[in-house]
Amino acid sequence: MQALDRYTYPHRLLHWLVAxxxxxxxxxxLTLGFLGYDGTVDLIGKTLTNVLYGxxxxxxxxxxxxxxxxxxTRLAFVxxxxxxxxxxxxxVVSTSVHHLLYIALIVMPLIGWAATASGGFPVEFxxxxxxxxxxxxxxxxxxxxxxxxxxxxxxxALVVLHVSGAIFHWKIKRDNVMKRMSLFD
Numbered sequence: 001m002q003a004l005d006r007y008t009y010p011h012r013l014l015h016w017l018v019a020x021x022x023x024x025x026x027x028x029x030l031t032l033g034f035l036g037y038d039g040t041v042d043l044i045g046k047t048l049t050n051v052l053y054g055x056x057x058x059x060x061x062x063x064x065x066x067x068x069x070x071x072x073t074r075l076a077f078v079x080x081x082x083x084x085x086x087x088x089x090x091x092v093v094s095t096s097v098h099h100l101l102y103i104a105l106i107v108m109p110l111i112g113w114a115a116t117a118s119g120g121f122p123v124e125f126x127x128x129x130x131x132x133x134x135x136x137x138x139x140x141x142x143x144x145x146x147x148x149x150x151x152x153x154x155x156x157a158l159v160v161l162h163v164s165g166a167i168f169h170w171k172i173k174r175d176n177v178m179k180r181m182s183l184f185d
Contacts (some may be wrong), residue, residue: 006180008077014070015181018105021063022159028056029152054124057116060109061125067106074102083176094165101158108151115144 007015032040032052040049086094116123117132119141124130134140169177 005080005083005176006182007080008073009183011070011073011077012181012183014066014073016183018063018066018070021059021066022105022155025056025059025063026152026156026159028052028059029149032056033149033152057112057122057124058126060112061123061130063105064109064113067102067109071102071106080180082180090165093161097158097161097165101155101162104151104155104158108148108155111144111148111151115141115148118144 006012035043037049037053040052044052082091085091113123113130113132114134117134118137120136120138122129123132166178169175
């Protein structure tokens with residue numbers, strides 16, 4: 001495989017960092033969504049529940065930062081052609097899933113930030129409290145948290161499609177698609 005067939009290293013590194021943050025965000029978000037605050041407290045205690053909420057918020061801010069860098073790298077570096085080329089169906093599905101993931105992974109943390117702030121909760125990033133950028137409005141917060149949850153399910157579905165496509169190319173087609181994003185040579 002020639003170097004031109006692969007994404008640049010910064011792009012590949014950001015891809016895998018985002019993948020890790022997405023998995024942790026979905027796991028913590030699903031836990032909190034299914035159990036709610038009280039259910040999580042009953043299961044793991046108040047201290048760990050608060051750590052989980054703070055961690056989820058930190059992951060959201062980190063996601064926003066990483067996705068901003070991904071957009072910059074996507075614009076700054078050439079996207080390599082597929083060798084061999086994808087057929088029309090594969091190209092349309094791949095492009096659609098990628099674009100939808102980019103949009104969702106940028107919009108998701110912004111909605112979470114606004115939902116948290118409008119609910120009167122602190123917007124946290126590691127040990128720092130970030131500005132809310134929006135005043136307290138409980139009705140708006142409820143709506144935004146519902147949108148945040150729906151978008152979480154959409155992201156989960158997009159991730160399943162993305163991973164399924166990668167596995168299809170890796171194990172069935174045995175083309176070079178997986179190598180394009182590999183961290184290792």
